[in-house]
């Protein structure tokens with residue numbers, strides 16, 4: 001074995017011993033499993049209108065965008081989607097990206113530099129953490145949802161600019177950020193609130209318009225919001241919603257936007273159709289929240305702010321064992337273990353899905369009660 005192979009084998013052993021090995025499990029289209037792990041919260045990825053939207057955009061524009069948005073990769077379907085997203089959520093302008101990950105990398109790396117303080121909630125998504133690393137800004141991590149700590153960090157700053165990074169509904173914990181208080185703190189200290197609505201769009205706020213819309217924060221120049229098209233919209237891709245000045249800055253300065261091929265036409269067409277379904281069928285939003293409440297009751301945890309439920313487990317081995325036991329009953333659940341959990345606590349992660357019928361929900365509840 002070469003030194004490189006030795007190193008890989010030692011890393012694999014270390015992961016295995018700690019119960020932290022990750023494995024890929026293919027999901028087949030016709031499998032009977034009840035999905036309480038994925039993020040297709042409204043069941044739209046296979047909705048006939050959404051699939052038709054994807055097919056129609058692919059037929060019209062091709063399988064790929066063909067180039068960066070700044071070369072020949074900006075398509076009318078991108079602009080149509082940008083308009084629809086901001087009209088739905090109350091923002092001024094939108095910019096779509098090939099992934100939500102790229103949207104987050106772009107915002108933070110283009111809006112922060114060495115003279116920027118980045119105040120980051122302890123539980124923000126990995127894409128925002130990586131974005132901080134790319135930005136060269138100075139990062140201060142504050143305890144989760146602690147507005148007083150955010151204010152303290154803002155008051156003590158010496159840098160010219162400040163960004164405050166949060167998720168409006170947290171991807172692992174499933175709780176909501178106190179967005180109104182955070183926006184007030186940002187306004188008091190001339191800081192910009194960067195809020196990721198990946199898990200709020202389609203699930204939280206009026207008809208699924210998200211928590212920034214609900215708090216009346218959507219059209220503020222000091223609020224920049226990201227989202228992903230890959231969760232409740234059942235497609236793929238991401239977007240930034242902001243003032244026109246921020247959009248213009250990103251188009252000119254965001255490297256993950258400039259040096260990346262534009263969003264695939266099928267993903268844009270699918271997301272556009274999905275947004276129309278969310279708007280036309282608000283009962284899907286109500287249904288996903290009702291199912292989330294039922295699952296929370298079965299797991300004896302607090303009702304979540306959206307579709308994500310977090311159930312603390314004694315350790316990573318117990319979490320994995322629970323996931324496997326549920327899979328044996330054809331219920332797929334997820335888990336988060338260190339290093340994905342900043343507080344070192346392993347958790348089951350369950351997600352509610354609007355398309356589950358009452359018998360699916362009853363079966364899932366039975367399995368969860370047995371498990372926990």
Ligand SMILES: Cc1ncc(COP(=O)(O)O)c(C=O)c1O
Pocket residue numbers: 099100101102104125127167171196198199228229230236237238
């Ligand atoms: C909070 C959050 N932000 C960003 C992303 C990245 O989005 P995407 O999967 O579209 O790259 C995810 C999910 O994977 C997420 O959970």
